[in-house]
Amino acid sequence: MRSSLKLVSDGAALNGDRPFSHDKSDDHLFDAYSRAVTGAAESVSPAVVNIEVAHAAGPRGNSRNHDAPAGSGSGFIVAPDGYIMTNSHVVHRASRISVTLSDGRKSEAELIGDDPETDLAVIRITGSNLAAVSLGDSHAIRVGQLAIAIGNPYGFQCTVTAGVVSALGRSLRAGSGRLIDNVIQTDAALNPGNSGGPLVNSRGEVIGVNTAIILPAQGICFAIAINSAKLVAGHLIKDGKISRGYIGIAGHNVELPRRFVRFYRLPAETAVRVASVEANSPAALGGVKEGDQIVRLGETTIAGIDDLQRHLTMSQVGVRTPVTVIRGTEQLTLEIVPSEAAHKSRE
Structure with a gap:
């Protein structure tokens, strides 16, 4: 029996042995893409x-120990x-x-x-007239636009990968447990060693700081938006730290009984239940007690721990702030004055 398998080579097509005809109508798109990636890479x-x-x-202080x-x-x-x-x-x-x-x-x-x-x-580092990046505006980026990552994965210096902005407004959990907001998701390949490198747009402007990947998934990578990074970097350069509000409680997320939500017309069905209150803390001095369920901080709805952490900013430090809690079946409004959170030592 004669085989029907036909080898295709030298431009021969499967359909009627017609030569393969390359459609050049999209060539300008690929050329523009290449120019954008190479231009951004050369610039950054x-x-x-x-x-x-x-x-x-x-142990610290032992001169015989090496790094x-x-x-x-x-x-x-x-x-x-x-x-x-x-x-x-x-x-x-x-x-x-x-x-x-x-x-x-x-x-x-x-x-x-x-x-x-x-x-x-x-x-x-010590130096002058060093090559520096141009910082972009992460508010201006759009899903689907070109994203280029540059870094040193596994020590391979100045490696360039390209993809698109996959999503905006993601949240990412930092190693400390705090939620990082407005994170950029991209499919530009990142690997260990890329952390801290720039994510740039087609104009060579930095739009994010590459920070994390999800394993074993492929093409799900994250960068901290550059607008957030600029704000944090400014405070770090000026003060060496970021100041945040502290009230002195430990708590966890809970669901509120529906009758409370309806009766008090609460905008959320969850809250933060206070598990413990530190002695002489702003919360203790303001009258917050173990078992209280925090539903508002000022005019802001508190639906969980992340909301509370997000809104305890340095602008709250030293400012008398109303806190609305459900205690038993009663809704109370207390006043606390957040203090500055102790900066965690690097040691």
Whole structure:
């Protein structure tokens, strides 16, 4: 029996042996895409750095102990005088930070500020007239637009990957447990070592700080929006830390009885149940008790712990703020004055 299998080569087509005809009508699209990626990479890559960190190998104060290598990541120069933005988890608790520039030069870096709550940090190297990135506006980006990631995955310096902005407004849980809002989702490939590198648009403007991937999924990667990063970096450069409000409670999310929701016309069916109150804390001084269910902070609805953390900002510090709670079957409005949360040591 004669086989019906036909080999296709040298442009032969399966349909009637007609030569394959390449439709060139889309060539300009591929050319434009290539120009956008190469242009952005050439513009940004000189400002992308490789970061290597070491942690103290033994008890502090023992001069015989040497630093132990702890990992690496990426960063990008945001000012010509050597300020570099990266992820907190790249440099957190590092005893030594070493930076390699795109041209191969190496320099020791100083930690300027570190905020695990947003997974952002700023370090600085000594230098002047260094190549620096242009920061974009993350409010202006759209789902589907080109996204280009540049970093040092597994130590392969200045690796470029490209994809699109997959979604906006995602939330990501930081290592501290706090929720990071307005996170960008992209399918531009990220790998270990990309953390802290820039996510850029087709104009070569940084729109995000690459920070996380979901394993074993493919093409689900996240970057902290650059507008959030600019705000945090400004405070880190100025003060070395981010100030946040503190009221001194531990709590968990609970569902409210429907009769309470209807009777008090509450906008949410969940709240924060206070599990404990620290002695002499703002909450204790304001009359908050264990078992209270917090439903509002000022005029803001509190549907869970994330809402409470999100709205305890530095603008609340020292400001007398009403807190609405359900105690038993009664709705009460208390007043507290949030204080500044103690900055967590890097040690």
